[in-house]
Amino acid sequence: MGFPGVWMTESQSVVYRVVPKCACSTIGQIMYYSDNGDYFDGDIHDATAGMHKWALDDSKPLITDAVKAGETYAFTCVRNPYTRILSSFFDKICGIQRNGRRYRGNMVPMLIQKYGIDVGGEDGTEDFDQIKSFRRFLLFARDTIRFRRPMDPDIHWSATSGHVSTFIQNGGRYNKIFWTESFNDGMQDVLDHIEVPNAIKLKDVPRFNESEGHGPKRAHPVEEYFDDLSMHLMYEIYKRDFKLFKYDFENPANKMPIGEIDLDEVHAKLGD
Template sequence: MGFPGTWMTESESVVYRVVPKCACSTIGQIMYYSDHGEFFDGDIHDAVDGLHKWAREDSQPLIRANVQAHKSYAFTCVRNPYTRILSSFFDKICGIQRNGKRYRGKLVPLLVQKYGVEVGGDDGKDEFDQIQSFRRFLLFARDTIRWKRPMDPDIHWSAMSGHVSTFIVNGGRYDRIFWTEAFNEGMQHVLDSIETPHTVDLASIPRFNESEGHGPKRAHPVEDYFDDLSMHLVYEIYKRDFDLFKYDVDNPANKMPTGEIDLDEVHAKLGD
């Protein structure tokens, strides 16, 4: 029984289930700051101390004991599936990563060869048809999720409900799930619900968008990337995300949720 993707402050003030592409860098830095009074120098995903992470073997017994006994406030954060998959495309597929290389080595050449995706040349700076390439990437994402071909789905575009569910299935319970689109309100609610060694003034916290600048800028409004077929594919892939986290599947231009998240419904539907 495990809790992959789960982070916890060293003071055990709060537990967080990471959902990729949903403000996780900013949330991790806020957690780090709340314990240490300073931010981690670098990408919080690279931190190997100062924050308990399930990926650290020495953290696992502490996280397991805390989560199973629900000792601390537990939360996660979600995002509109349309903007999340679009962000994954520009960051992970078109962008050059922190190490100066393409994401996952052979992934981009595979997409270019088998799906006809363009990514803006070797450095991602050339002009290319973003809409056409994104829609071709969407077919690839659907193939990885539906059939695990030509590879297993990547954490950055696999469904949020899948990430959220592992925490529940293995014995955890969320106290709050909030939206990236209402970040300050949601994060403030979490901070108001916990005691931290250092006070966090959310208004003065910078946004740690580690993917920013990796890839080309989005040249069109969100809705331009999604025609009828694309919207159908997105709903096929992310139906549970739209339903559980209350996003508008019929209008890619509306990134805001259309209702409140029902925590009991989330636990019931993702807990089996």
Template sequence: MGFPGTWMTESESVVYRVVPKCACSTIGQILYYSDHGEFYDGDIHDATTGLHKWSREDSQNLINANVKTHQAYAFTCVRNPYTRILSSFFDKICGIQRNGNRYRGNLVPMLVQKYGIEVGGDDGKGEFDQIASFRRFLLFARDTIRWRKPMDPDIHWSATSGHVSTFICNGGRYDKIIWTEKFNEGMSEVLGKIDTRHEVKLAEIPRFNESEGHGPKRAHPVEDYFDDLSMHLVYEMYKRDFDVFKYDPADPSNKMPVAEIDLDEVHAKLGE
């Protein structure tokens, strides 16, 4: 199985387990900058040099050896399940992707037909009932996660704990899990623990939100998208995320964590 979704600096200073929709573009650029003193010109997910990635065959032995012996500081980043699933909807379902097409080809037409979802027309810019469509998308996401129908869950809405757990189950151990909602605080701690070739001044780092502008703007506060049924579905899908990463399932308006993450608990519960 190895370590899918794992990136490592070429200097092997730090190992990072990518979690989609959790500041991964910004983190990847920070790691790239820490080695090279400049940012990657483009979407860091497209980079095939300058950063070791498990998806690169020539990187796998190096990542495997480093992680198995815990040579480098290892971390990941997580996000509130309510805001993460909402972001996935606006970016991946409503938005036009970098290549000018809809995400995953026939996915959106299938959702329009089978679930009655609206996405703002062909260009994603038309008016539509965001709340009603999002709640229908939640039914689809639940179907993919619970029954793997009409398709397997996509990485952008499969549970964060699932991404985080593969690293543990295959022999890795995290030194830190940071919250997207307290990004500067968490990333500062990570950078303080590693030796970088180039100093990273976190306050000067731009946010590389590669999904920004893909879809329509969110028209309502987060909590407006979640009624009792929606909250039930979100908890059904992301119970472990709420539990181990310390978010509040009872209040969609509170995106902030409510307690400290217990790394021993994470490794015990997600390493089973």
């Protein structure tokens, strides 16, 4: 299986396991800048040079050797499940993508037909009941994850722990897992542990939020999207994410973690 979703600087200073909707665009740009002295012009996910990626054939053996040797600093970044799935909904379901089309072609029309969701019209600009529509999307997300129907789960709403686990199960070990919610502190700790050819001041780094502007803005506080049933579905889908990464399941209004991530626990529970 190798190391899907893994990026590495060309200088091999650091290895990063990408987790969608967890500041991956900003992290990738920081890695790119650290080697090249400037940011990639465009979406870092489209870069095919200036950084090693598992998706690039020439990068695979280099990433494999670095991870197996265990000498390259390895990290990833996680996010509160409540805000992560809301972000996925507004970006991927309600939003028009960079190519001017809906995400994954006929998926949104299928959701409209089978689950009765609303996405704000053809271009996502019309008013609609965001809470009602999101809760129906959440039912769909649960169906994809638990039953793989009516399709396999998408990387943007499949569990964070699932993404994180592939790196461990194939022989990698994380030196650091930090939270999107305290991004600068976590990313600075990573930078402090590696050689950075081009110095970076995190307070000056733009936020490369590639999904910003794709869809309608969230009209309500996070907690208003989650009633008792929605929270039950969230626990069914993301129980391991809440527990391992120390997020507050009981209070959707609290996006901040309520404990410290135990790396030994993460490796033990995700390494099976």
